[in-house]
Structures are given as structure tokens and as C-alpha cells.
Amino acid sequence: MSDSLERLYLAVLAARDLDPATSRTARLFQRGPSKMAKKLAEEAIEVVIDAVNGDSEAVIRESADLLYNLTVLWASAGVRPEDVWREMTRREDLLGIAEKLPKSPMKLPKVASPRMASRRPIVALEGRAGRKRH
Ligand SMILES: N=c1c2ncn([C@@H]3O[C@H](COP(=O)(O)OP(=O)(O)OP(=O)(O)O)[C@@H](O)[C@H]3O)c2ncn1[C@@H]1O[C@H](COP(=O)(O)O)[C@@H](O)[C@H]1O
Structure with a gap:
């Protein structure tokens, strides 16, 4: 698991200076930490709703979105996966x-x-x- 999160983190770092018109990650960096935090919280809520509803497939999908948004927030906060x-x-x-x-x-x-x-x-x-x- 840590390998794929580290790859994702590197992909996020590589994308943050791309054109915000084409890169979701660059757009999140343009909007700043509060927007990132909002997206992360939204994904977390989606995961818990899907889990409560017993929808395992949706939990898996939303968990991947959650982890993506978590790595974006880490990158913005200067936190590296190895720190975690x-x-x-x-x-x-x-x-x-x-x-x-x-x-x-x-x-x-x-x-x-x-x-x-x-x-x-x-x-x-x-x-x-x-x-x-x-
Ligand atoms: N791993 C991800 C990844 N996981 C999830 N997501 C996106 O995050 C979305 C989840 O957020 P939302 O539900 O809010 O998406 P939405 O419904 O389209 O809503 P909006 O964000 O448009 O408001 C998913 O639909 C995906 O599009 C990701 N976007 C990018 N990456 C990776 O990040 C790297 C940089 O990609 P770009 O951001 O496209 O440059 C690449 O390696 C990508 O593979």
C-alpha cells in the first residue's frame, strides 16, 4: 500500500505546476489548502456513508478518491509519505x-x-x- 501511495504522492507533486485548466491537482493547488481540506472531508463523508449503506464497491472507489485528496493535502502541507x-x-x-x-x-x-x-x-x-x- 505504501508503494502506491508514494507513487501517487510523486504524481501529485509532478502535477501541481501543470495547467489548472487540464489538471485537477494543479487546480487544487491553485485554490489552496482550504479547498483541499474541503475535498478531503467530502470524500471521507462519502466513504462513511457508503460503508454504513453496506456498499463495499463504493467504499473502495471513494477510498481511492480519499487517499488521492489526502496526498494532495500532504503535499500542500509539506508532509511526505515517509513522515507518516x-x-x-x-x-x-x-x-x-x-x-x-x-x-x-x-x-x-x-x-x-x-x-x-x-x-x-x-x-x-x-x-x-x-x-x-x-
Ligand atoms: N489518483 C488520482 C485521483 N483519484 C481521484 N481523482 C479525482 O478526484 C475525483 C474525486 O473528486 P470528486 O468526487 O469531487 O470529483 P467530481 O465529482 O468530478 O467533482 P469536482 O472535483 O470536479 O468538483 C475523482 O472523480 C477523480 O477524478 C484523482 N485525480 C488525479 N489522480 C492522480 O493524480 C495525478 C495528477 O493528475 P491530474 O490532477 O489530472 O493532473 C495523476 O497521477 C492522477 O492519476
Whole structure:
């Protein structure tokens, strides 16, 4: 999936300076982030309506439109697909650790995975619930 999204992102970057008369992408860039955001939100709503209606084929089509509009918004915001993949990997790593956490909130695992070894340790926050801010 990430391959095709990366290809789409590159296609969007290549299209943004084309003639807005012929390129939908160039037209979206001409109109700016608020128009892009509106199109993205519209596609998201179409996906959820189709899902609620049980129309899987329409969900697939509208999801492709949704992802296209998402990549346009990423490009406009200066966000690259790899930035999103990195955040997803970070969450995956955290979830992997959370699953290994013992039931007691104060006990932390002795050994983190090699990939996590260089990262910041997890801090048990439960004991700080009553602490006031200054
Ligand atoms: N992947 C897509 C892509 N996916 C969806 N869409 C368009 O986005 C539309 C969905 O938005 P809408 O439902 O709003 O379309 P609409 O009903 O015609 O409404 P309007 O946008 O005209 O108001 C679809 O009908 C497609 O035409 C896409 N448009 C372009 N791309 C790719 O983007 C790249 C640049 O293409 P251009 O923008 O044509 O230069 C190329 O690689 C294209 O393949």
C-alpha cells in the first residue's frame, strides 16, 4: 500500500505546476489548502456513508478518491509519505511495548527490543495523577 501511495504522492507533486485548466491537482493547488481540506472531508463523508449503506464497491472507489485528496493535502502541507510511515512505525513500536507491560502500572519491562534501545524510556504516569501544575 505504501508503494502506491508514494507513487501517487510523486504524481501529485509532478502535477501541481501543470495547467489548472487540464489538471485537477494543479487546480487544487491553485485554490489552496482550504479547498483541499474541503475535498478531503467530502470524500471521507462519502466513504462513511457508503460503508454504513453496506456498499463495499463504493467504499473502495471513494477510498481511492480519499487517499488521492489526502496526498494532495500532504503535499500542500509539506508532509511526505515517509513522515507518516515513521509516525506509524513509532506507534507500532509503542504498542508492542505496551502489550508486554505487566498489569502493575509501576513495573516496566527490563529489556526493550533492540530497535527501541536507543529511544526514550516509557514513564509510568499513573502515580502523577494528583500532581498540580505550577
Ligand atoms: N489518483 C488520482 C485521483 N483519484 C481521484 N481523482 C479525482 O478526484 C475525483 C474525486 O473528486 P470528486 O468526487 O469531487 O470529483 P467530481 O465529482 O468530478 O467533482 P469536482 O472535483 O470536479 O468538483 C475523482 O472523480 C477523480 O477524478 C484523482 N485525480 C488525479 N489522480 C492522480 O493524480 C495525478 C495528477 O493528475 P491530474 O490532477 O489530472 O493532473 C495523476 O497521477 C492522477 O492519476
